[in-house]
Amino acid sequence: MNSWAAKVLTLFPDMFPGPLGYSLAGKALMDELWSLDAIDIRCFAGDKHQTVDDTPFGGGPGMVMRPDVMDRALDEVMSDLGDLRLPVLYMSPRGAPLTQARVRSLSAGQGVIVVCGRYEGLDERVIEAWQMEEVSLGDYVLSGGELAALGLMDACVRLIPGVMGSDESPEEESFEQGLLEYPHYTRPRTWCNRNVPEVLLSGHHERVRAWRQARAEEITRERRPDLWDRFAQDRDPSRH
Numbered sequence: 001m002n003s004w005a006a007k008v009l010t011l012f013p014d015m016f017p018g019p020l021g022y023s024l025a026g027k028a029l030m031d032e033l034w035s036l037d038a039i040d041i042r043c044f045a046g047d048k049h050q051t052v053d054d055t056p057f058g059g060g061p062g063m064v065m066r067p068d069v070m071d072r073a074l075d076e077v078m079s080d081l082g083d084l085r086l087p088v089l090y091m092s093p094r095g096a097p098l099t100q101a102r103v104r105s106l107s108a109g110q111g112v113i114v115v116c117g118r119y120e121g122l123d124e125r126v127i128e129a130w131q132m133e134e135v136s137l138g139d140y141v142l143s144g145g146e147l148a149a150l151g152l153m154d155a156c157v158r159l160i161p162g163v164m165g166s167d168e169s170p171e172e173e174s175f176e177q178g179l180l181e182y183p184h185y186t187r188p189r190t191w192c193n194r195n196v197p198e199v200l201l202s203g204h205h206e207r208v209r210a211w212r213q214a215r216a217e218e219i220t221r222e223r224r225p226d227l228w229d230r231f232a233q234d235r236d237p238s239r240h
């Protein structure tokens, strides 16, 4: 079976695998549970100066990445993939905010092509022509798509079967239920006059489970009313 494939188009291929070369993702990369190719967009420039960007029509600050250069880079990636059809994602603060549900579906697929912009971003026509899915990591602006691409791929790779150990299973964690995580504690039992909650020392599994669920709900209600409303709605669809 072919492993999950990530193809990243970037002006800074040396940024990859970067942090994804470490820990669980790094081990899985070595074990070929997934693959990563960073493709240098500059190799597809058409002139001797290897120009990839130009000034915006209509004026204004910054530079825009040329559609023809990006198109050639994508053509090459597609021809390397043969019959394999992967979604083309464009990392951009204008995109749909990435959710755990989208991560789950991307991770369950065969891989992703991730386009990283720099400067003011890509010419709109190449976004349209390739029907790119714009994806945002949050409502703030990074200096380029590379860090966002690393974040997205990390979230996907850890869900590939065999990447996480069985004691680090994703089922229990944040967002899988639509709630933030309950608090965690370890030794020492008392630290700086702070005690571990008594119930966690009780050995009573049902009481521990109920306490964790209640804390997860409380933390979500306090910190993320948006998530809380959705959770409450899903639990009790008659409520609105």
Ligand code: ADE
Residues within 6 Å of the ligand: 091, 092, 093, 135, 136, 137, 138, 139, 140, 141, 142, 143, 144, 145, 148
């Ligand atoms: N590129 C620049 N900022 C970004 C963001 N917030 N999310 C995704 N890609 C980006």
